[in-house]
Amino acid sequence: MEKLQQLYEGKAxxxxxxxxxxxxxxxxxxxxxxxxxxxxxxxxxxxxxxxRMSNRLMQRLEQAGIPTHYVRELSERDTLVKKVEIVPLxxxxxxxxxxxxxxxxxxxxxxxxxxxxxxxxxxxxxxxxPLINTDSVxxxxxxxxxxxxxxxxxxxxxxxxxxxxxKSCGVTLVDFKLEFGRLPDGSIVLADEISPDTCRLWxxxxxxxxxxxxxxxxxxxxxxxxxxxxxxxEAHDKN
Ligand code: 5GP
Numbered sequence: 001m002e003k004l005q006q007l008y009e010g011k012a013x014x015x016x017x018x019x020x021x022x023x024x025x026x027x028x029x030x031x032x033x034x035x036x037x038x039x040x041x042x043x044x045x046x047x048x049x050x051x052r053m054s055n056r057l058m059q060r061l062e063q064a065g066i067p068t069h070y071v072r073e074l075s076e077r078d079t080l081v082k083k084v085e086i087v088p089l090x091x092x093x094x095x096x097x098x099x100x101x102x103x104x105x106x107x108x109x110x111x112x113x114x115x116x117x118x119x120x121x122x123x124x125x126x127x128x129x130p131l132i133n134t135d136s137v138x139x140x141x142x143x144x145x146x147x148x149x150x151x152x153x154x155x156x157x158x159x160x161x162x163x164x165x166x167k168s169c170g171v172t173l174v175d176f177k178l179e180f181g182r183l184p185d186g187s188i189v190l191a192d193e194i195s196p197d198t199c200r201l202w203x204x205x206x207x208x209x210x211x212x213x214x215x216x217x218x219x220x221x222x223x224x225x226x227x228x229x230x231x232x233x234e235a236h237d238k239n
Contacts, residue, residue, distance in 0.1 A: 001025065001072075001080055011037065012050070012197060021083070022184070028077045032197070034216040036128050043215060043222050048076045049230045050195035055079055056233060057162065057194045064161045066154055068190040069181060084181025084191050087143050090121040090129055091151055093159045094175040098200050099213075101175070110207070116159050118152055123179070150188045151180050158190065166201065169232040171210065174200035196226050 003016040003025050011033040016025040028047035033040050051073070058070035071080040094101055097111040120137060121129040137143055143151070155178055166173045176199035179192035192198070196211040203210060210225040 001074065003027070003078070012047075013193070018080070023071060024081055024083050025074065026079050026081055026193075028079075028193075032212070032215050032222075034212070036125060039216070041215060043226065045223060046197070046226055049226045050193055050197055051077050051079055053230055053233060054193040054195050056237065057165075058190070060165060061158060061161055061190065064157065066157055066161070066190060067187070081191070082183060082189065084183055084189060086123075086179060086181045086191060087147065087151070087188070088123040089132070089137065089142060089151070089179070090123055091155050091178040091180065092119045092121065092175060093117070093155050093178070094119075095159070095163060096172070096174045098174050116156065118155050120148075147182075147188055154178075154180070154188070154190060158194075162194070162199075165236075167204065169229075169236045170204045171229060171232060172202045172204050174202055176200070196229055201229055 001018050001020070001023065004019065005017050006014055007017055007024070008015040012029055012031060014027045014029065016027065018025055028051040030042050030044060030046045031040070032043045032046065055070060055073045058068040062068055062070065069081040069084055071082060073079050094117045095113060097107050098109045102109050120132050122132040122142070123129060134148055137148060138145060158178060159173070162176070163173045176194065178190060178194070180188050181191035183189055199211060200213060201210045202208065209219065210229045214220065214222045214225050
């Protein structure tokens with residue numbers, strides 16, 4: 001499958017058409033941004049790691065019965081995916097307090113919740129991806145109630161699968177962001193990526209941050225952290 005015209009360039013990925021109107025090629029870049037594009041940089045080798053990691057995790061989720069857009073890895077940075085109409089919501093699942101949750105509610109990071117939380121943000125760069133509740137999603141016509149129920153069920157299933165998987169790699173899945181899309185038949189599938197760009201991953205023993213917070217917060221060792229989580233994932237898959 002060959003790349004035809006570039007349809008879109010985002011902060012971390014480019015998207016290309018293919019000869020099949022139902023399939024696209026996603027190409028992962030090393031570019032990194034944070035705080036809605038205010039902070040910019042490069043994380044050497046990130047595109048290769050995120051491509052491979054996201055594909056492995058999507059395959060794992062498919063095996064667990066969660067439909068995804070993943071079709072086939074084409075190269076180090078390129079993956080064939082099903083074309084979807086993205087639901088303009090960021091779906092955030094949290095197991096421990098961190099990031100904007102800690103800031104919003106004035107609580108320290110690292111408190112484990114009795115139950116995971118699911119939040120929605122309206123995917124809109126100009127507005128800074130504001131938090132949105134179910135009624136406002138319906139009022140704006142961003143998704144139907146049935147879509148939202150399905151998305152919430154999938155998000156919690158993804159959390160169960162990935163929390164258990166990362167735990168067996170010695171990593172705590174603190175929180176993550178998912179995006180969903182609609183296939184031409186109207187069904188909802190998991191889209192976008194799952195990587196250290198979109199998840200908070202902490203070493204289970206030391207609490208060391210192994211994700212994009214190292215870039216966001218200028219903690220150093222960004223490349224090493226991405227390599228370390230990839231190494232653990234591959235070591236797990238070999239056993
Ligand atoms: P927070 O709301 O605490 O900033 O982020 C919660 C989780 O969602 C974190 O794992 C973070 O990486 C992810 N996340 C939230 N918004 C975005 C976003 O716009 N882009 C990316 N890549 N991840 C996000």
